Amino acid sequence: MAYVTTDDGVRLFVEETGTGFPILFVHEFAGDHRSWEPQLRRFSRQYRCVSYAARGYPPSGVPADASAYSQQRAVADAIAVLDGLGIERAHIVGLSMGGFCTLHLGLDHPERAASLVVAGVGYGAAPDKRAGFAAECEKVAEAYTETGARAVAEWYARGPSRVQFQNKDPRGWAEFHERLAEHDPLGARLTMLGVQRLRPSLYELTDRLAELRVPTLVLTGDEDDGCLEPALLLKRTIPTAGLRVLERTGHTANLEEPDSFNAALADFLAAVESGSWRARDPRATVGATMLRER
Template sequence: MPKITTPDGIQLHYEEAGEGTPILFIHEFGGNHESWEPQMRYFARRHRCITYAARGYPPSDVPADVNQYSQLIAVADAVAILDGLGIAKAHIVGLSMGGFATVHFGLHAADRALSLTVAGAGYGAEKQFEEYFRGVSLEVAERFEAGAAEFAPVYAEGASRVQFQNKDPRGWREFADRLATHSSQGAANTMRGVQARRPSLYDLEAELAVMEVPTLVVVGDEDDHCLQPGIFLKKTLPACGLSVFPKTGHTLNLEEPAMFNAILAEFIAQVEAGAWKKRDPRALPGQIMRTK
């Protein structure tokens, strides 16, 4: 299995396919590198596509120390993958936990990003739910630590996962079965070290407002705790577009693969053509109708 060693000595499993402009896919907490298979198959026709298992997700290493997991470490791992493959710049695509990593990639490694696609990112960002999210994250960590196989069926039927289950029972079952194979320790440490400790997007407003990497935000309209953060990112990032998928939950790329692939392909095409620009300054948010 191909692996890349990070600066702190962790081995990360990666897979790649295709040739062309690179795309790096960063998976969510409930998934792993295999969660991007519909995108790897589609985009490898004209891009060099790379996906990897985050630290804590076999066959990557599973550090026992929770302090070897954090939001900034997640960004450093993504950069390590690019470095290990000799890639100077790539389109960065992330879902949920991977979406947060993508945002922070833009903040801390903007010179390595051709574009950012931030899908389903928002859990824990809403200030009114911030403390609740930290508490429930620690509870989820305990449940995973007791046994991923036992807790996976519960986690997989969350309020923003049932949309996937209803639309595509076979696809959802594959997702749930894969979740059950996750490392109990890796899942618990990821939840404690990354999810529960990451800053709210709203606390990063000043930094986001000057981050000019072309960005696409994608949200499902039934992914309630990502909707408002998605709108916030749209309004805050200078070169950001927002796509909302109807009747869709959190597991966007698997729940609606054709729609996801189409909107991502169009976004990347516009970026590579130089057509995805910052918002026109004439598009004043406070203006309803022009009178002068």
């Protein structure tokens, strides 16, 4: 356990275990550094695994200034963790809010990423969903102020893409729920408003995504409705992207289906490290089903 300090003076709590090539795990809004335990146990046998608590998530610092929270700042914090640990390049694995951070890290700092795992990404991304998603973010943020984290956790942990986890693994879901209830209300509120609500739409980034050359695995659950279409967008736009869909799975995929998630991650890392994960063959993108240009 250690802390690194960002360029604006926020201390980030970091845990690492194992030796070998580094993997940096970036957590979702409803999680924290503890959310990656099934992955740390599996991959620390071969890799140097790093997990950290984002700003706003104790034991990391909780800045009170709203301007300290943004998508750009989240990426800068991930880079600060790498720098603080002396890591030049790593596999970057993120879920949901952490998946957006992972994707933007690949866009802004491709030299720091050996690969990207972008899981559960897409809420609020579609143009016709932007306004509704922003309104939801504001309601969630208001609830943190008015009722506190424990009250929010009572309904947030039972959302449409979380009940799959609750139904399959009540014990694991209860642990997830309790950790969500422990979140700092101010940090959660400002993260929701500054990072979640204001992040750019994936549909506005297609030109940049088309230039991304870092090996990328897009992973989603088939019952995570808000992420299905954005996952297809990422697959079709990023030349080096592959898409893995976990059946009958919701948003909290790495905890809900840890074995399937770990197997997908292990297969992907093996392909990247062997050099067999390549960009998509341009002949596969001509738009026809059976015919091609001669």
